[in-house]
Amino acid sequence: MGIRVHLDRVMLERGISLTELASRVGITMANLSILKSNKAKAIRFTTLEALCKELHCAPGDILKHEIRAEETE
Amino acid sequence: MNLIGPKSIASILHLVVKVAFFLAVARVLLLSIAPLLPYGNLRYVSFSVRSGPLDVYFDMFRGTEARWWIWAMELVSRSCHAVVLYLLMLILAPVGAGEPFDPKTPSRLRMMGCVVVIGSLLRTVFCGALLNWWTVTESGAHFSWEIDFDAIFMGIVLVVLAEAFSRGYALKSESELTV
Numbered sequence: 001m002g003i004r005v006h007l008d009r010v011m012l013e014r015g016i017s018l019t020e021l022a023s024r025v026g027i028t029m030a031n032l033s034i035l036k037s038n039k040a041k042a043i044r045f046t047t048l049e050a051l052c053k054e055l056h057c058a059p060g061d062i063l064k065h066e067i068r069a070e071e072t073e
Numbered sequence: 074m075n076l077i078g079p080k081s082i083a084s085i086l087h088l089v090v091k092v093a094f095f096l097a098v099a100r101v102l103l104l105s106i107a108p109l110l111p112y113g114n115l116r117y118v119s120f121s122v123r124s125g126p127l128d129v130y131f132d133m134f135r136g137t138e139a140r141w142w143i144w145a146m147e148l149v150s151r152s153c154h155a156v157v158l159y160l161l162m163l164i165l166a167p168v169g170a171g172e173p174f175d176p177k178t179p180s181r182l183r184m185m186g187c188v189v190v191i192g193s194l195l196r197t198v199f200c201g202a203l204l205n206w207w208t209v210t211e212s213g214a215h216f217s218w219e220i221d222f223d224a225i226f227m228g229i230v231l232v233v234l235a236e237a238f239s240r241g242y243a244l245k246s247e248s249e250l251t252v
Contacts, residue, residue, distance in 0.1 A: 031252045041250040 004066045007036045010055050025050040077168050084169035090162045097155040146199040153192030160185040179239035186231030193224030
């Protein structure tokens with residue numbers, strides 16, 4: 001997918017663990033892990049909003065559009 | 074009582090189809106060894122051949138020369154029936170467990186549709202082409218060519234349902250990966 005999730009980098013900058021973020025946002029560790037490892041196919045606006053609120057960041061800090069090699073050819 | 078899930082109507086149906094499948098397999102096995110059994114014990118064995126407006130009954134061992142074709146046709150027909158029951162049993166197993174969108178269900182439904190149509194066409198070919206020639210000369214009965222449109226319709230319905238289940242499974246897997 002062209003959209004990459006940089007949750008791990010933002011979490012590292014804020015010094016927050018996966019367990020703590022999951023409990024604060026109100027989603028399961030498994031789902032947050034799916035998001036962090038870029039396996040998620042979609043993200044709800046409510047989840048994104050809660051993540052941004054807890055991490056004090058904008059959606060663009062978490063999600064980045066990366067152009068893949070096959071798209072440039 | 075729930076329609077799907079554990080202890081539901083679907084789980085009861087799964088059990089019923091399982092029993093029907095084992096009975097169908099027993100019937101196919103019995104039919105396949107029928108010619109090897111002693112003549113005296115098989116007087117009651119007769120097969121119904123239906124094609125067009127006629128229902129003709131043959132005694133396998135006292136009937137006409139067509140008996141081997143009738144036997145082969147019955148064997149193919151009953152085998153198709155057993156395969157359909159087997160596939161239905163496999164489809165109902167995840168539904169009974171509460172997971173209707175199983176990744177293998179679409180291919181099973183497609184296969185079931187193909188078996189229904191092919192089984193029906195084989196029967197038509199047997200009845201129309203082979204039995205017609207034999208029975209006209211030997212028993213006077215006449216078979217007309219008649220395609221079983223019900224079976225073809227059922228086959229198409231099953232293939233369409235397979236596509237619906239395929240899309241259902243894609244939606245389910247997508248929703249599982251939505252955070």
